[in-house]
Amino acid sequence: MTEPIRVFVTGGTFDKEYDELKGRLYFKDTHLPEMLRLARCRLDVSVRTLMMIDSLEMTDADRRIVVDSCRSCREARIVVTHGTDTMAETARALVAAGLGKTVVLTGAMIPWAFGSSDGLFNLGSALSFAQVLPAGVYVAMNGRVFAGDQVRKNRESGIFEEVG
Amino acid sequence: MTEPIRVFVTGGTFDKEYDELKGRLYFKDTHLPEMLRLARCRLDVSVRTLMMIDSLEMTDADRRIVVDSCRSCREARIVVTHGTDTMAETARALVAAGLGKTVVLTGAMIPWAFGSSDGLFNLGSALSFAQVLPAGVYVAMNGRVFAGDQVRKNRESGIFEEVG
Amino acid sequence: MTEPIRVFVTGGTFDKEYDELKGRLYFKDTHLPEMLRLARCRLDVSVRTLMMIDSLEMTDADRRIVVDSCRSCREARIVVTHGTDTMAETARALVAAGLGKTVVLTGAMIPWAFGSSDGLFNLGSALSFAQVLPAGVYVAMNGRVFAGDQVRKNRESGIFEEVG
Amino acid sequence: MTEPIRVFVTGGTFDKEYDELKGRLYFKDTHLPEMLRLARCRLDVSVRTLMMIDSLEMTDADRRIVVDSCRSCREARIVVTHGTDTMAETARALVAAGLGKTVVLTGAMIPWAFGSSDGLFNLGSALSFAQVLPAGVYVAMNGRVFAGDQVRKNRESGIFEEVG
Secondary structure (H helix, E strand, O other), X not given: OOOOEEEEEEXXXXXXXXXXXXXXXXXXXXXXXXXHHHOOOOOOEEEEEEEEEOHHHOOHHXXXXXXXXXXXXXOOEEEEXXXXXXXXXXXXXXXXXOOOOEEXXXXXXXXXXXXXXXXXXXXXXXXXXXXXXXXXXXXEEOOEEEEOOOEEEOOOOOOEEEOO | XXXXXXXXXXXXXXXXXXXXXXXXXXXXXXXXXXXXXHOOOOOOEEEEEEEEEOHHHOOHHHHHHHHHHHHHOOOOEEEEEOOOOOHHHHHHHHHHHOOOOEEEEEOOOOOOOEOOOOHHHHHHHHHHHHXXXXXXXXXXXXXXXXXXXXXEEOOOOOOXXXXX | OOOOEEEEEEEOHHHEEEEOOOOEEEEOOXXXXXXXXXXXXXXXXXXXXXXXXXXHHOOHHHHHHHHHHHHHOOOOEEEEEOOOOOXXXXXXXXXXXXXXXXXXXXXXXXXXXXXXXXXXXXXXXXXXXXXXXXXXXXXXXXXXXXXXXXXXXXXXXXXXXXXX | OOOOEEEEEEEOHHHEEEEOOOOEEXXXXXXXXXXXXXXXXXXXXXXXXXXXXXXXXXXXXXXXXXXXXXXXXXXXXXXXXXXXXXXHHHHHHHHHHOOOOEEEEEOOOOOOOEOOOOHHHHHHHHHHHHHHOOOEEEEEEOOEEEEOOOEEEOOOOOOEEEOO
């Protein structure tokens, strides 16, 4: 069998949708369950939405919610979907919390609601790293995995890279 | 940096397309490069097409080509895209070859050319397992990873499961 | 208001789906209602499935069902979704029946279930012609409209063209 | 043969795209040629981009450009892609110009760049009305056709309706 994995949803580009009446982007419900169904994922996954916000609007209080949820859930392997803009910040907060669990953060550059999204690839990537990596905090983006306190998003290219 | 990863394409449902003039499914070129681009994958990946066939039509000679290619390529980490019907057979042939490399086989239940494909999820999954698992042969399907000689495809459900 | 329009579904490439367990194309339920919803169509449309077959398998008995249904339904404006291979034959059968109604046949070269389908364009096209053309039988494909007994499908190109 | 049809692009939701680096919607190039290709459209269509703006930002000067372009082009049958918010205003400006041509305005509630767009349906609809309607100005939305000076967009529902 497979170990249970918890997925915490915080929103970000992953879950953005197009509001046709107002002509703008917004959040409704998470698409995670639909994506897992499409992927024919047979892992023991529980999805819980903590918030649905653009990560540029995340506050320290929001990050504490993420940390506390990771600490208190029964699972030892966790994936957190998150906006890419401040994913590295939340990763550092999780590192500082010393949870002793495997936590993998991931996101998307293109909303799932759009046809050409990297979201499904990143989700598959993060769930795989979550199953095999030892306790620690990681960021899974662009097919790669980074230590949670040694990564940043390059604002010009939108690509994640290692930092000293 | 990341270790170079080789992707060998053998066809399978992953790459099936719809021939609108004849009204049937067929193979043209692999979609792997396009999928990696969409995924914004920044791994050092080289894609090589070995064949483009339905795995039900794979012969022992075809499997030898897969084994030999995995042996002779310079990379130590390999992903093989493959039809799901006989993926477990090719996995066993690779186990028997004792290559001392990390080889992960994956595929898709729905062609990439169709909208609702599991292909991108499986590709992200396989590339992640390929980066972190030790030398050995594995099958990555449905979000899970199996030892290459301990897996089979359940024909009724289409789901992969562990066998003794 | 708008006049009521009847849509008769006969199958064809329009509605083909991919059977992931058997790895082949097949028919399940029609996607017409879903397509009309996506299109935000506000016409008074009733959809009825007459059959779900590849038009190469249509018999004279099947064609009689299509003709009889067009004759007996209360609507004077009708769209028939149909496989492209023998659409011109069914059109001629309808011309011969002299129904005194506006009947527009259309189809698709790529199944709706696939991402890159011409189906939604053809549906919009056919429903528009059905609203404004006088009584008669027509084929709407490739953005054009043809008199029902003056059209054929070019087998090499897959394009519909006028014939004397 | 078919009469030549001119398509003038003004932008609107039809052509909006997602800027992944800034996380917002914007305009790049029109998708019209790509949509016509996907539709396997065999009409004699020429596409010209007049502007790429949200119709809420259209000024009288912009509307004069649309009117003048419709007047001076050689074609007598024209489709104008337009944002839905002020489509009725531009339609009225075209009615007032008394061009003596068949002009059909259409748009989309969901950007083409997103998976579930009504754009392709509306394009097929508009091109069909443009071929058969007599000289006049029309709005083609939701599968229906309206006289250009007797239509408005219902802001609550996003649906187009007839007005006295």
